Amino acid sequence: MPGLPSYHALAAMVVTIAMFIAFARGRMAVEIISLLTIAVIAVGLYFFPLPGDAPTQGLQLAFSGFGHYALITICALMIMGRGLVVTGALDPAARLLERVFKFNGQIGLLLSLCAALLLSMAVNDTPVLVLLLPIFVQLAARGGLPASKTLIPLNAAVLIGGMATTIGTSTNILVVSIARDLGMRSLSVFHFTPIVMVAALVALPYLWLVAPRMLGDNTVAQIHVKRRFHTRLRVTEGSTLNGRELAEIIPRLPNEIEFHEPPLGLLKPQQRLAMSGPHDALEEAIRFLRGEAAPGWVLDRIRQQSQDSSSDVMVVEMTVTGDSRLINRTLPTSGIADLYGVAVIGIHRPERLLGGQDQYSAGGDLRIAEGDVLLVMGAPEDLEAFARGDSLLQLEGARELPRRSKAVLAGVIMLGTVGLASVGLLPIAISALAGAILMFVTGCVKFDRVGRALSAKVIVLVAASIAVGRIIDDSGAADWLGHLMAYGLQYLSPAAVLAVIMLFVTLLTNFASNATAATVGTPIAFSIAQRLGLPPEPLVLAVLFGCNLCYATPIAYQTNMLIMAEGSYEFKDYIRTGVPLVLIMVAVLSITLVMTYHL
Template structure:
């Protein structure tokens, strides 16, 4: 006889469904729906507290998410990810993958998915995604596939890989531990790996070919053409062009980089080349050719000052006004570097105003004219002094240069945090928090830049999901759903029993938490096996697999939250791509379990 759910259990189910519908309809922002969910739980439990509890305990439950270790962990991971980005620590890896993506986008994505899957089998899911996330955001900025089309497939590959071993996720360990306490034999690390590998072969084509097509492009199209700056590139002593002709290296340079009056014959160290391109193209040319587009001594002085006072180096565009003393001068004759300690990297002038010989000096340098836009690098106070003294207008927007001197340090902090969590020496919450603190202490991330690392949408969504998960568990809604499930399974064939258990646990995972799903689902599966006379191990594995099928909502797992802001995802993006994957994995895993255990 099916027991009647308690009023609190009914309310918990209604709130869960209401939150899901509100997210799916997307008529209100994620932040508003999340805060409304927290408010409904808080007010409801204050006036109608849970049995044997006080109204204030209901308020503590509703707001517990804001102080929960999972939210602290996610914020710490975001801060560490920001540290990798602002120091440029992952640029070398990004450039390698960029070459693969440039060769073939589909091959690059396939390689990335396989890499993510393999890594997450031996390293916990969250650290793997934390390492990969900044790389793929950087790749998107470099012109590879947009982040919105790669991050959800990448996250799914990580989650499927983490399902393959007992150490892949902490939830796997929890299910195996509970099963052992119930009398099940011990499962080794690779006990069920072959099943997951076969299921992954079925899921991979969907992740690779179908899922990106279901996701939008979050890149913002440039309304105006990017400014192109004219500069003089001086080749370094160790440049790859030394002794070679220019044509040999052109394929390795950005497509929008242009050489003017290209020299004939082998190039020599300290030779100056007239080039033009966007700021990004100029930077890539300097890195590839090992040259400088401004005096090396002033760039070294800027970097030294930045290190001494702990200030960021900025690159700013400034416009030359009619009152500027620079009009008619060239950069070498302007004395800007000596007077202000800033480096002018290039000058932008519309094509319609270029071409007259009297605009160039005898040395071939462009003479500065009214309306020119100069690309200036330096510390912000020095740039402001330069603009004020020479009658220049600072244009809107500035770009902070990566603090490359901290790149190795930021990479070491990240690897140390990930390594400690991966080998189980420290929980991910502790290692991530310690890593975030070290990022602050060492200057890899500045305190006044924390807001750029964190996402308000993710924070309130995590807090709401934690509160809802606790409500589902403590109200008895999860237990009632489990009892309802067990009563209806006695008439189904084994494959359907496995699929039903997996779907039930998946439902709990996507709307409560995988820990809740494991805690509730494992004893239920063991009891069902005894009642129906089925082997317990495949039913326990159905619970374990179901706990990992957390693709359909962003609140299901912390890695889902981590990619939400970077991919500019909405709740419905997870539903649209995750539900088909859940159904595909449930069907595949159920068939594999039946065939493997001869049920």
């Protein structure tokens, strides 16, 4: 029977449990709990340092998370994800998934989960999620399933796939290496894949049908009804509409787009179509149709100016005030493009002002009235000059148009980063940092926009989790728990021994780290096998599987933290969906191990 733990180990366990309870209750912000945890560790170790340590070494331990390679990696991956979004590099993949989800949302989610699971068997978990995360965020923005309902199941599928091969995660390699050093035979890449696939067949229905229903829609609610902007789109020679009937194109456009008095027959160049829709849907429709909602020369001028100055093209909503010179003018007669070099691509008119033929000119163009909202595209300085010169009020919600000229470059950088990490030429931390630097150097991400890519909540949470993991390991708490577990297992059946080992390692990996769980759990499993006269391989595999069952907390693995900000998740979301999944996986994996090894 092991003796009592040291007061450092006891304190480490108390701090960990207190942090978990605070996260689970959700009464305080994640950032506050994380900072308090770091502060408690720092102050405690300063006045009561670990044996052989100076007080300042405790401070280094508490704040080491802010300079840890895991945090740097996560930040670099966030920056690269931002680069893919702002360049529009993921639009084709998002549109493809959107069509699948529009056909059937459940089938789309199932195919996505299966693809994520299979891909992560050969490629490290983190790069796989980095590739998929922005696509699903884009999909949610396009009206697909909310990101909060898909990202946790998707992340879990990636983690299950990574568990299936010895090269799926760095933790798998670590466990197998330690076990080989202890005298166990080497395991091939797909040695235990059938066991994991059996568990995956049981877990996938849960991830597909149950978990999304346990997660709320965390999408930020719109505070007002979306404005509908009216425009007249001109058919060009290269337009998707040229030589085709409008009816065959409409199903491929966003659902919110509406055509007014649509023409019959085949469309020809220079024809103009009256259409309306919300801001984002209108932009998507114009891009797909390849028509012109403003004079072609001014659109070309704006794009050229953006390339020459390396500045973003902005789309801004502006309200027409009572003293504007634009009142009673139409867009063709306003001279906006000539005077300011900006393009008005749509006009929103409040419903109370709609109606009456005098609103339209003889050519069918809408006359601008007080209270109208103009959707204006151009360079930031030109937009400001337009608003100032014609007495317009800029509204909130300005958007940057994707820098599509950089889309291929951003995609190549991301694929190169993932490829180098996947084949083991570079650690994920180094390849991610190199990718983020390239995103900056090539202009895919602007230096002054980095704050939009990073999440303060995730950064502080990562730092706190690293500090907790270190104190659990350095204080001897993990080692004491392992010896306590080994003492009690001699009275249990082989199936129960496997389940307890797996649950113990799962507990470590969800509150400390995968590396800690692997380094502590593998020798303990090997020792227990010798004491109980059991073959070491199934017990070592129980450790390996437990290291990968990191679904129950956001601090368990870096991919859990990557999805936290994008899905607007709270700590309890991971507990609510992760604990049942852990229990399912432990039960199925334990039974399958017993049957496979005839225990």
